[in-house]
Amino acid sequence: MPKEKKTLLDFWEEQMKQSHTSSNYFFRKSPSHYHMMLLVMSAFKEGTKLSVEELKTKLFKTSRPKSALIITEACEKGFFKLEKTSTDQRVKNIVPSESFIKEFNNYLETLKNISY
Secondary structure, three states: OOOOOOOHHHHHHHHHHOOOOOHHHHOOOOHHHHHHHHHHHHHHHHOOOOEHHHHHHHOOOOOHHHHHHHHHHHHHOOOEEEEEOOOOOOOEEEEEOHHHHHHHHHHHHHHHHOOO
8 A cells, every 4th residue: 555545544643643633533422423524514514504403302311401412512612603594583593514514525536535
């Protein structure tokens, strides 16, 4: 295997060396964190709305208070943002930030380019 090719292990190690404030670290804290990221990004990629309440319900094996804490922290760190709906101002949809979308797409592209 040529040295210039990245392996999955090299990629993983490189990701884990990044700052503890990065999304890589945040979304790997627990299965719930990772699941939340996948749910939000899946809704974004599909062009569907995902309310905070729907997200709390969809997170498996995570209490609603714990889900709320993770959502709040992800928003505070700038990975996600909340948008009020035009029909009901009490309902907030959760969407990824522009910077997180770029980071996520870069992550996916790097994974696609890894060869064994």
